[in-house]
Amino acid sequence: MYAIVEIAGQQFKVAKDQKVFVHRLAGEEGDKVSFDKVLLAADGDKVTLGAPAIDGAQVGAKITRHLKGDKVIVFKKKRRKGYRVKNGHRQSLTEIIIESIVTSGAKKTATKKAEPKAKAEKEVKASTPKAETKAAAPKKEPAKPKADKEDLSAKTVAELKEMAKAQGISGISSMKKAELIEALQGK
Numbered sequence: 001m002y003a004i005v006e007i008a009g010q011q012f013k014v015a016k017d018q019k020v021f022v023h024r025l026a027g028e029e030g031d032k033v034s035f036d037k038v039l040l041a042a043d044g045d046k047v048t049l050g051a052p053a054i055d056g057a058q059v060g061a062k063i064t065r066h067l068k069g070d071k072v073i074v075f076k077k078k079r080r081k082g083y084r085v086k087n088g089h090r091q092s093l094t095e096i097i098i099e100s101i102v103t104s105g106a107k108k109t110a111t112k113k114a115e116p117k118a119k120a121e122k123e124v125k126a127s128t129p130k131a132e133t134k135a136a137a138p139k140k141e142p143a144k145p146k147a148d149k150e151d152l153s154a155k156t157v158a159e160l161k162e163m164a165k166a167q168g169i170s171g172i173s174s175m176k177k178a179e180l181i182e183a184l185q186g187k
Contacts, residue, residue: 001044003101005059006037014059014098024092027063033096034106035059041103048103058106061096069093152181160184 002015008023027033038057041048048054069091076085152160160180164172169183 001101002042003038003057003059003103004040005035006039006053007035007096011039014101016098016101018098019064020061020096020098021069021093022096023094024066025063025094025096027094029063029065031063032099033061033063035061036106038101038103041101043103054103056102056104056106058100058102059098060100060102061098064095064097066092066094152184 002013004011004013006012007020008025010022012020012022014020025033036053036058038054038059039050039052041054041057048057050057072089072091074085074087074089077083155163157177157180160177161172161175163184164175164180167184172180172183175183
């Protein structure tokens with residue numbers, strides 16, 4: 001019996017007691033994992049195809065170890081330009097052993113779709129009181145110059161020159177950013 005299963009974005013043909021190296025999986029060594037995206041299952045002459053996956057099919061596996069793959073050399077060169085770059089890469093892998101292949105009756109892994117909605121509702125409820133406190137904050141005007149300093153330093157020189165021009169400040173073409181900020185804050 002064998003199955004074609006999608007694990008970490010790649011498709012593998014697996015059989016019972018087979019070792020497979022896949023992209024790094026979350027989990028510790030010795031943990032059991034299951035993959036429910038089984039695309040094809042074959043038992044002798046009986047072949048079951050999924051569209052795209054078989055409902056109720058599951059492949060169970062055990063993580064044996066985490067390791068790094070062989071080094072791959074990435075060499076780039078542009079001739080006659082003096083451009084050469086050499087990099088290396090070692091892929092993080094996980095070795096798993098396939099323990100079981102179930103074609104029907106397996107429980108699907110629980111997807112927690114209700115929780116994100118509940119979290120979103122909590123965030124909306126939490127954000128409304130904050131919005132009310134922010135609406136009350138603009139009554140305090142003495143804290144405004146600090147906000148102007150931060151806002152002005154975040155702007156580009158071109159934006160500062162346009163603001164100075166609108167306020168009627170002369171000699172802006174030779175001013176640097178710090179001088180523009182001082183001139184704008186002075187008026």
